[in-house]
Amino acid sequence: MRDACNQVWSRQTVGSVPSRARSGGVHEPAYKPHPSRDRQSMRDIEVASAPHALAPHASACRAEVTRCRPRPSTAWIVDGTLVPTRDHSTAAKSKNYRWSCNAQVLVRGADLRVIAVVAGGPGNRNDTVHYRGSTLQTICQSKRRVLADGGYRGVPELVTPVFRNNRIVRDAKWRRHRKRRARVEHAIARLKDWRVLRDHRRRGRHLDDTFNAVAFLHNLRIQLRDSS
Numbered sequence: 001m002r003d004a005c006n007q008v009w010s011r012q013t014v015g016s017v018p019s020r021a022r023s024g025g026v027h028e029p030a031y032k033p034h035p036s037r038d039r040q041s042m043r044d045i046e047v048a049s050a051p052h053a054l055a056p057h058a059s060a061c062r063a064e065v066t067r068c069r070p071r072p073s074t075a076w077i078v079d080g081t082l083v084p085t086r087d088h089s090t091a092a093k094s095k096n097y098r099w100s101c102n103a104q105v106l107v108r109g110a111d112l113r114v115i116a117v118v119a120g121g122p123g124n125r126n127d128t129v130h131y132r133g134s135t136l137q138t139i140c141q142s143k144r145r146v147l148a149d150g151g152y153r154g155v156p157e158l159v160t161p162v163f164r165n166n167r168i169v170r171d172a173k174w175r176r177h178r179k180r181r182a183r184v185e186h187a188i189a190r191l192k193d194w195r196v197l198r199d200h201r202r203r204g205r206h207l208d209d210t211f212n213a214v215a216f217l218h219n220l221r222i223q224l225r226d227s228s
Contacts, residue, residue, distance in 0.1 A: 077184035080127035090204025094123035114215040
């Protein structure tokens with residue numbers, strides 16, 4: 001895994017040197033950004049172009065992602081999302097009228113780090129169908145408090161809104177739950193900054209590996225942000 005990361009970061013040093021400077025000539029750029037801002041932009045560019053480079057190392061990425069375990073007092077949040085997939089052998093037409101696959105994401109509410117990801121099922125199934133029997137269910141069962149939306153109603157290890165007469169009780173407790181659960185939507189939006197998760201052109205069986213590689217890069221970007 002370290003070799004793969006070094007291969008990704010090595011592109012930054014090669015790509016940041018102009019060809020004229022490498023050949024021995026003098027190159028004076030017309031615009032010189034602030035050094036710290038330039039380093040951060042280069043990090044974002046290199047991280048954003050790396051999912052396909054890390055996809056062959058999916059098992060190592062998955063191990064790094066699942067190693068992110070929060071403190072017992074930190075809340076976890078689980079939610080599902082749809083990934084448009086070109087491979088119709090694994091995808092299905094979903095509610096957005098596109099061929100999509102389902103992905104289940106478990107994040108840490110404090111800093112939006114991804115704890116675990118399971119992806120690859122057809123997009124016309126409910127989130128509970130993909131959640132039950134997956135590795136996410138085993139991880140959530142070891143945690144006392146995991147927040148979820150009303151689509152996970154009836155799952156005992158998840159904290160969902162209270163229903164009465166098949167309708168959500170919109171009280172003060174529901175409003176607090178809604179604000180805390182919205183953090184997972186922000187994490188999913190950041191994961192879909194990568195175009196590969198907005199239009200997956202690879203085989204559908206590779207979606208889980210691709211999603212775990214993107215989740216690893218997402219956690220790496222948060223780590224770089226916190227350490228800077």
